[in-house]
Amino acid sequence: MSKVGIIGVGQSKFVRKYPGSIRELAFEGFKEAVLDAGLTVKDISASVLCSAPEYDKQRSPAAIVAEYLGLNPQPTFYVETLCSSSSTGLKLAYSLVASGVHDVVAVIGLQKMSEISSAESQERMGRGGDIQWESPFGTMMPAYYAMYAQAHMEKYGTTLEDLAAIRVKAATYGQINDRAVYRKSVTPQMFTDPDDMMSGPVASPLRVGDCCANADGASCIIVANEEKARRFSKRPIWILGIGAASASVNLTGRDLFTGLRVAEQAAKQAYAMAGVGPKDIDVAEVHDCFTIAELMAYENLGFAKPGEGKELIRSRETYKEGRIPINVDGGLLSKGHPIGATGGSQVRTIVLQLRGEAGDMQVKNPQIGLVHNIGGVGVYGNVTILGNQ
Amino acid sequence: MRKSEKQEDVRFGKFGTVSFTKTTRVNDFIDYLENGKIMASQCKTCGQIFFPPRADCCQCLSSDMQWHEVTGTGKLVSFSELKFAPIGFDNDLPYSIALLDYGDFRVFGRIDSRLDTAEVKIGMAMVTVANTLANGQRNYIFKKA
Numbered sequence: 001m002s003k004v005g006i007i008g009v010g011q012s013k014f015v016r017k018y019p020g021s022i023r024e025l026a027f028e029g030f031k032e033a034v035l036d037a038g039l040t041v042k043d044i045s046a047s048v049l050c051s052a053p054e055y056d057k058q059r060s061p062a063a064i065v066a067e068y069l070g071l072n073p074q075p076t077f078y079v080e081t082l083c084s085s086s087s088t089g090l091k092l093a094y095s096l097v098a099s100g101v102h103d104v105v106a107v108i109g110l111q112k113m114s115e116i117s118s119a120e121s122q123e124r125m126g127r128g129g130d131i132q133w134e135s136p137f138g139t140m141m142p143a144y145y146a147m148y149a150q151a152h153m154e155k156y157g158t159t160l161e162d163l164a165a166i167r168v169k170a171a172t173y174g175q176i177n178d179r180a181v182y183r184k185s186v187t188p189q190m191f192t193d194p195d196d197m198m199s200g201p202v203a204s205p206l207r208v209g210d211c212c213a214n215a216d217g218a219s220c221i222i223v224a225n226e227e228k229a230r231r232f233s234k235r236p237i238w239i240l241g242i243g244a245a246s247a248s249v250n251l252t253g254r255d256l257f258t259g260l261r262v263a264e265q266a267a268k269q270a271y272a273m274a275g276v277g278p279k280d281i282d283v284a285e286v287h288d289c290f291t292i293a294e295l296m297a298y299e300n301l302g303f304a305k306p307g308e309g310k311e312l313i314r315s316r317e318t319y320k321e322g323r324i325p326i327n328v329d330g331g332l333l334s335k336g337h338p339i340g341a342t343g344g345s346q347v348r349t350i351v352l353q354l355r356g357e358a359g360d361m362q363v364k365n366p367q368i369g370l371v372h373n374i375g376g377v378g379v380y381g382n383v384t385i386l387g388n389q
Numbered sequence: 390m391r392k393s394e395k396q397e398d399v400r401f402g403k404f405g406t407v408s409f410t411k412t413t414r415v416n417d418f419i420d421y422l423e424n425g426k427i428m429a430s431q432c433k434t435c436g437q438i439f440f441p442p443r444a445d446c447c448q449c450l451s452s453d454m455q456w457h458e459v460t461g462t463g464k465l466v467s468f469s470e471l472k473f474a475p476i477g478f479d480n481d482l483p484y485s486i487a488l489l490d491y492g493d494f495r496v497f498g499r500i501d502s503r504l505d506t507a508e509v510k511i512g513m514a515m516v517t518v519a520n521t522l523a524n525g526q527r528n529y530i531f532k533k534a
Binding site: 127143150154200205250 | 475497
């Protein structure tokens with residue numbers, strides 16, 4: 001199959017409340033990506049908009065965003081896989097380019113979570129699972145992930161201190177990422193101080209500090225076929241492998257509660273396509289919507305054996321100087337998690353790393369990077385492997 | 390009511406503290422629940438048992454289903470006690486959601502709020518029983534076997 005390259009990346013600042021409309025938010029990520037790619041809007045032959053519709057007031061937001069960004073009359077597509085929408089958008093863009101249907105495609109991710117009131121948000125929060133058979137029991141995202149944490153701790157002896165250590169690592173890098181919503185440091189002591197917000201119970205065993213924050217934000221990734229990639233970009237980053245899987249929404253359809261099958265399956269596909277293994281990955285972005293999610297990702301991606309994810313964080317191997325640096329941009333835990341923009345933001349971080357342009361967050365000379373982006377509680381799994389050769 | 394207007398079957402609106410959908414082709418589940426029975430569905434063609442119950446079999450594409458009662462004990466797979474709740478569930482706090490494994494199928498629901506959290510252990514045997522909520526709605530809960 002022909003090569004597909006990433007030639008431009010962009011991301012708005014992730015903030016609690018964006019003081020503008022969704023089209024203006026989209027513009028912030030888009031402009032940076034277009035300037036980064038060194039092309040003009042007319043060079044883009046199609047766009048893909050990625051967001052989770054429950055936060056959008058605008059119906060069919062792809063059209064309004066395409067209009068505002070000057071992307072008419074090119075076709076535009078709207079895709080949604082909850083928190084992994086922009087990774088799914090990237091897979092669609094990859095397919096459009098690899099098939100020869102389009103030559104340059106912009107993947108625009110966005111979420112203005114503050115578009116709806118906190119009461120509306122709290123109502124939607126209850127409809128994250130199967131609304132017929134689960135939601136009537138009073139479910140919410142943290143509680144589902146908490147069930148995975150409970151099972152992982154029971155089976156493997158993972159501790160609350162291990163989970164806190166993941167948040168501490170995230171904050172280490174959130175402090176040096178000027179696009180992150182949470183810029184403060186976090187210490188392990190905050191999780192044991194009953195007066196500290198971080199220690200507040202949410203859904204046992206998860207605490208406030210184990211959960212990422214809502215945010216408003218946008219991202220943009222521009223992909224191109226090999227010819228265009230080499231023409232526009234001095235240093236295209238190539239998509240070496242791209243895997244995706246889905247699983248039952250209702251937990252009754254799951255057979256594993258100490259990891260996410262969709263992540264294992266997507267990783268297997270991506271590694272096979274790229275012809276590499278976990279040991280070849282120099283830097284990774286994983287979907288740490290909750291601390292336990294990062295720990296399970298270590299195992300599901302093959303960086304650690306099942307049950308041994310805790311050893312990676314205890315030995316600080318996932319810090320910038322470690323064997324496999326993970327989320328050295330602060331992750332979702334510090335950057336914030338504007339649903340539809342998250343995957344694109346993760347891809348941007350890895351592209352900057354592979355170009356050697358990640359500033360204070362730069363890992364030493366990485367060649368191959370990986371992005372793990374999950375939609376829902378392991379409903380949609382996406383793993384993308386990128387390389388600078 | 391005009392003769393041509395049929396009464397809509399909205400029995401499923403009685404399911405859970407807050408129900409989010411009122412119509413389903415497995416509405417008889419509610420009648421069984423009101424009579425103290427928790428029912429799965431079973432495909433008459435291939436024999437597959439489904440919980441939650443379905444009107445259609447995704448294995449053989451048959452819609453010829455029969456009811457199959459959930460009996461005996463299941464093993465607690467995992468659980469979580471919520472300290473925050475979505476809108477409409479505040480009065481139930483704190484409560485624990487959980488999953489039981491019955492071997493052929495699994496059941497997602499809530500743990501009996503009268504059970505002390507300290508007694509809840511992954512792997513313990515539990516039973517699924519019909520329950521009436523304070524607001525008159527119906528659900529089912531897991532009790533220690």
